[in-house]
Amino acid sequence: MSIRLLSALAIAASLTACATAPGTPNNSYSFGLWGDMPYKKAGDDSKLPAVLNSINASDIAFSVYDGDIKDGSSKCTDDIYVDALKMFGSMKKPVVYVPGDNEWTDCHRTNNGGFDALERLAHLRKVMFPSAASLGQATLPLEHQGKLGEKYVENTRFSYGPVVFAGINVPGSNNNVIMSAKECTAKSARNAAQCDASNAEYLERDAANIQWLDSTFAKAKAEKAEGVVLVIQADPGFDWPETEETDESELPQFSGYRNFMAAVVKQTESYKGQVLFVHGDTHFFKVDKPLYSPSKLLPNLTRLQTFGSPSLHWVKVGVEPGSAHLFNIQPVIVRQP
Numbered sequence: 001m002s003i004r005l006l007s008a009l010a011i012a013a014s015l016t017a018c019a020t021a022p023g024t025p026n027n028s029y030s031f032g033l034w035g036d037m038p039y040k041k042a043g044d045d046s047k048l049p050a051v052l053n054s055i056n057a058s059d060i061a062f063s064v065y066d067g068d069i070k071d072g073s074s075k076c077t078d079d080i081y082v083d084a085l086k087m088f089g090s091m092k093k094p095v096v097y098v099p100g101d102n103e104w105t106d107c108h109r110t111n112n113g114g115f116d117a118l119e120r121l122a123h124l125r126k127v128m129f130p131s132a133a134s135l136g137q138a139t140l141p142l143e144h145q146g147k148l149g150e151k152y153v154e155n156t157r158f159s160y161g162p163v164v165f166a167g168i169n170v171p172g173s174n175n176n177v178i179m180s181a182k183e184c185t186a187k188s189a190r191n192a193a194q195c196d197a198s199n200a201e202y203l204e205r206d207a208a209n210i211q212w213l214d215s216t217f218a219k220a221k222a223e224k225a226e227g228v229v230l231v232i233q234a235d236p237g238f239d240w241p242e243t244e245e246t247d248e249s250e251l252p253q254f255s256g257y258r259n260f261m262a263a264v265v266k267q268t269e270s271y272k273g274q275v276l277f278v279h280g281d282t283h284f285f286k287v288d289k290p291l292y293s294p295s296k297l298l299p300n301l302t303r304l305q306t307f308g309s310p311s312l313h314w315v316k317v318g319v320e321p322g323s324a325h326l327f328n329i330q331p332v333i334v335r336q337p
Helices: 004-020 050-059 079-089 117-127 181-185 194-223 252-269
Strands: 029-034 062-065 094-097 156-160 163-167 228-231 273-277 284-289 291-293 301-305 314-319 326-331
Touching: 029 050, 029 284, 050 314, 079 094, 079 117, 094 163, 094 273, 163 194, 181 194, 194 228, 194 252, 252 273, 301 326
Parallel strands: 029 062, 062 094, 163 228, 228 273, 273 301
Antiparallel strands: 029 314, 156 163, 284 301, 314 326
16 A cells, blocks of 8 residues: 555544544534532432432533532531532533532521622632633633633633533622612621622622623634523523513512623524523523513523432533534433432
């Protein structure tokens, strides 16, 4: 066999390998979604190994964890972040972590130890993002909005195949908005100055989050991506009750999400591809096409609400390039031993 023919075969083999590599635009793949676990007070510690084993035994390329590494009534001591890193370190495939309210926003509660929530957020930024890559035994390179250890390092982004993924720090408890002096001090160790600082933090982070969202869609358009996956922790108030005329998002307890969700709607309307909006916080699995007015559907937006304690299961999402719906969503029910 001639050297020229050997070279041609080598090039052909190389091209074939590139064409079939996981995550390339022409290939289908799957990823996992999980969060709101383990809650020790719900007895999740004994159930969690089965979930981790299920995810590890699957054929997913990576997973995204949508917040709440602890329950909302336990202390926010340093060990809870260490334990979470151990959990993520047990995962064979890459894990992208998105913060939840239980690990920073709610740490002011007396039953959480009465911590300064903003100090806990700063601590989270330093320890939960030890490098620019994802967590897990195998890793993915991530783009971060901020430098390591600094503001907005937790806002991440990466492309995989024909999809752009973004994790954004939009937590429960109304996105860290404090509505009144009574709310400030109820079951809380906060003082007025800390509440003012929290509201200032919200305004700054909300603007940064919207900037990250806008640049994510700009990246998707530039790459001609078929889809965008947005992952936050909070349930931002999607629902129009079937028997009432009240828009849930207009209720006071959802006021901290309005600017961000308005930006999601605006960007989705101008995007030709599919948008999968993922969140946790409510702890039961749900997939729908949420209305953004009583009579109008946002056709290319799908909301996926993940499982959470005490229902310790996960969601597998298949990506089918070139298909009309792009995302194939499958709840994975984990049987406990």
